[in-house]
Amino acid sequence: MSAAAQRRAAPLSRARRTALGLVLPLAALIAWELSARIGEVPSYLVAPSAIFATTWEMLASGELWQHTRVSLLRALGGYAIGGACGIAMGLLAGIARPVERFYDPVVSLTYPVPKIVVLPILIAWLGAGDASKIAVITAAVFYPTFINSLYGAKGVNRLYVWSARNMGAGPLRVFAKVILPAALPQVLAGLRIGLALAFIVMVACEMQNSRSGLGHLIITAEDSLRFDLMYAAIVAIAIIGFAGDRLLLWLRRRALAGQAIGKEGAHG
Amino acid sequence: MASAVLRAVARWYPVPLVLAVWEVLSRTGAVSKRLMPSLVEIAAAVGAAMDNGDLLFHAGISLGRAAAGYALAIVAGVLLGVAMARSRLFDALFEPLFSFGYPVPKIALYPVFIFAFGLGSLSKVMLIFLECLYPITVNAFYGMRGVDRVHVWAAENMGATPRQVFWRVLLPGAAPSIFAGLRVALPISLIVVIITEMIGESRGLGYYISYASASFEYATAFAGVAAVAVIGFTLDRLLVWLRNRVIFWERGAAFIGAA
Structure with missing residues (x-):
């Protein structure tokens, strides 16, 4: 401007x-x-009023909720595992050089690879159930949380660490009281990217091969030319994605109360 | 010389280590050969697929689709981001679309796109375009908005015309953020092309991988995975190289940051 x-x-x-x-x-x-x-x-452009009516009907009958629950379970299961591993290993790599040295080449080689490519192989191995989908979502969520946690922990001002040490804080205390709070904004940024990815991969997995869930609902509705049903599922996915993101932003505001908060809103 | 070799070993030792663990797990049968075929078999499958031209054919198709959608998203995203940063009207009109639409998985719209644009390449290109548009636009917007006011005032003070201010101050100032958006969008374009090819297509790497693993040819499926990995890695390196050439005044960003 x-x-x-x-x-x-x-x-x-x-x-x-x-x-x-x-x-x-x-x-x-x-x-x-x-x-x-x-x-x-x-005919595939169903009137919005019809979509709304179908969505309402399916909500009332509980059918939409059933698929949503299955989808959410998969997405959040993979998100929890991948996020926990990513944060734990990322923070560890951020404070211990040998760990960082070990992960750096492996992660930088595999980071730009879309994790979804291994889905068919995982399905062949683990079956078309929840396990293969959760595994792919876990892999997809791991990378952004790992990288952001690593950089968050690495970027902590050395002066803070030194002064805490100087005042007699042990390594554990330094980690809990200095490194963790300082790395938190970036850890949360990684979690936010991971959540968006978890939902994308969830939909992709369910569209590719599944017997339940919102992605599956979209594909079957499309096959049987029930376009109103298809849009109801799309609306549900949009609401989940949006609500999850807002929830995370709200948590971030609470967790970072007192800390300066960077750009918010649309910025990933 | 010797120290350079040592340094390379110290940096890259985990890669052969991981591969060795893979091979051991595969050979001893600790992990099913379906999930982890021997690296020798995978290499043979890559060789075979290169020989009969399958891999190059499918890779070319996937790459073409991803590139088309990505290029469209760059043009539209940068233009839109710049317009939103420069004009209050554009900002008010489009900002809600981007802040509400950003966390929504657009991939759910693929069936609609199939009906609108057909089963061929166009529906995939359009979906890649839509998914990539969001990070590129948002980053271009924040990049333009983040340019230091003082720089603009200084340029105006020294008699720069609005055009000059735009080309010499605003655009270079926004460039790092724009490239950050491009870097976020690049793997997204690959994800979308692969997944749409897996769902409904008879060409492209996504199809190649899912077909091979559905016919129990796991080594061949891994050849496809390897091809995607090489493409993803190479494109990312190219983008970083380009970024460091264009934004020669600012180093870093070898890795992805907060994005």
């Missing part, structure tokens, strides 16, 4: 900003609804 532009336009008020923000989504929704009513669109 250049200074000249700043002088030209006064800041938009909050209300006007919100109103403007609603313009595009509302226009799209209305155009979609109207064209679906008039019948000018292909």
Whole structure:
């Protein structure tokens, strides 16, 4: 934002900003609804009102919740395992050079590889059940949490560590009272990237090969041309992804109360 | 000379170590050969797939799709991010779409994309475009917004026109953040191309891997995995190399940071 532009336009008020923000989504929704009513669109574009009705119906019957529960269990199971391993090993690598030296080449070689490639092999080995999906999600979540924890622990100001030592704190105390709090913002940033990945991989796994879950629901609904059902599942996935992210942001605000918080909102 | 060798060994020893553990586990049968075929078998499978041209054919198709979607996302994402950072109207119009849409897994829309764009390459390219658009736009936006005001004022003070300010101050200032976005989006483009090819396609590496493992040819499946790994790693290194050439004034970012 250049200074000249700043002088030209006064800041938009909050209300006007919100109103403007609603313009595009509302226009799209209305155009979609109207064209679906008039019948000018292909059948896969079901009217939003019909999608809403189906979503409501499936919520009431509990069917949507059943699939959501299965999906959530997989995503959160992999997220918990992958996140715990990533944080533990990342922090350890951040404070112990030999550990970092060991992980560095392996992680930097495998980091850019999409972990989803091993899914068919894992399915052949572990079966099409939950285990193969949780394993892939675990692998996908491990990398961002590991890397962010590593850099968080490495980036701790040495002066703080030295002064704590100087004042007689033992290694455990230094870790718990100095390194952990200082690394926390970056650890949480890694957890946030990991959560988004966990949901992407969850949907991908369930679409590829599954007998339950929201991804499976999308594919079967599509196959049987029940487009309203398909959109209900998509809506559920969108809500889960969004709610999970907001929950994590809320936790972060609580955990970092008193610490300076960096960019928030849309920034990954 | 000797010390250089030693240093290389000290840096890279974990890689042969991991491979050796793999081979031992495979040979002794501690882990099923289905999950971990011997490295010798995998190498043979890679050789065979290279010989008959399968691997190169499928890799070329996957790479083409990923590159097309990624390139589109770069153009649209940088333009949109810059527009949102420079104009209050654009910001107010698009910001909610990005802050609400960011954590939503767009991959769930793939079936809709199949109906809209067909079963071929176009639906995959469009989905890659959509998934990559988010990190690129958001990072371009924050990069432009994060440029130090003082730099802009200094340039204006010295008589720079708005165009000059944009090209010589704002864009270079935003470049590190833009490249960070590109680096986040790169593996996403590969994930999406592989997964869409696994779901419904008869060409591409995703298809190749899932077909091979469905027909119990695990070494061949691993040849496909190896090809994806090589592509992902090479592209990432290329991007880092390019970044360090373009942003020559700022070192670092060999690894991915907070993203």
